[in-house]
Amino acid sequence: MFTGIIEAVGEVVFCEPRGGDLQLRIKTRDLDLGSVALGDSIATNGVCLTVTALPGDGYVADVSSETLANTTIGDWCAGTSVNLERALMPSSRLGGHLVSGHVDAVGEVLSRYPDARSERFRLRAPDPLAKYIAQKGSITVDGTSLTVNRVAGAEFELNIVPHTLENTVMGTYVSGTRVNLEVDLVARYLERLLLGDKAAEA
Template sequence: MFTGIIEEIGEIISIRKQGDFAQLAIRANHILQDVKLGDSIAVNGVCLTVTQFSPSHFCADVMSESLARTTLGELQANSAVNLERAMSANGRFGGHIVSGHIDGIGKIIAITPANNSVWFKIQTSPAIMRYIIQKGSITIDGISLTVVDCEQDYFSVSIIPHTLSETILGIKKVGQKVNLENDVIGKYVEKLLQPASSSPSSTITEEFLRKVGF
């Protein structure tokens, strides 16, 4: 589990594609201080497993599903990436619950300076927008952010100078794609609220609940 608080910006050293998967080599510093084989590290919001490491870099395999559903397949050597280690049990929970499992991709359609912040407008699919609410949480390239506004096919976030300088959002441009992860709580709530009648063995229906006063 992650919190969406980026620890450092890494740099892609190489991408080696082998059939349906790829191996990333990523230059890093701070997050390698206590790294171990098998550790989870979020790369632009995608949870990856450390397969090799040295004092200056680590490697991780990216499966075909991740290549297809995220922007990792578009990375090149020297690309900057957001990095976050899995949350430690004694750490502060500064963002929100982030699983590192990307729901889909969004596209930046506007970047607008506003006083001491910058507004990013992100366009995405109805399947993603379904779980986005005003003042709710969204993860963009692994960054925990608060939704300021949302419409039918886009939402907006306001980025403070610190976040711009400490993450790759500071170098993003209009037209570029970003990884999106919806707030997991909304997805669980939706699942739990589905009618029990969806189960073939259940005799509880919406009509029955109305008759008994619900």
């Protein structure tokens, strides 16, 4: 589990195809890996990845074909900047909201414009996710916990403050940027619970 509070921005060193899936190496820059061990999880642009090696300046992780099909990782190349967050510890502050690191779908940035010292972003989610996105609710965009300001169908708006722009990859977003989206965990489980006995039907 994660909080959606980004700890550092890292950089993709390489993406190597491995028989239908992929191996990544990430340089972590300012992220302290002193407490990270093999098998630990690191959210990388919102994708929960398992550390398979610690070469000293970052980590290596394997990416399954399922993850490649449902995230933006297939778009990454050497030099791509990525948001990083280590897994939540029992003693951690929950500054954002509970984030699983299991990306629901890929969305798209439609536009951005200044609003005082902040920036307003308008994004589009795939239609099946629209029912989970609520005004003043939480959503995770590339691993960053954010509050939804407005919703219109499958489109939604975010107000991003200067600190977030400077300390995440959101400052690089332009119209057409593809982003990883994770909807609020509570909304997903609530929908399943409301199905009742029908949830067991194929």
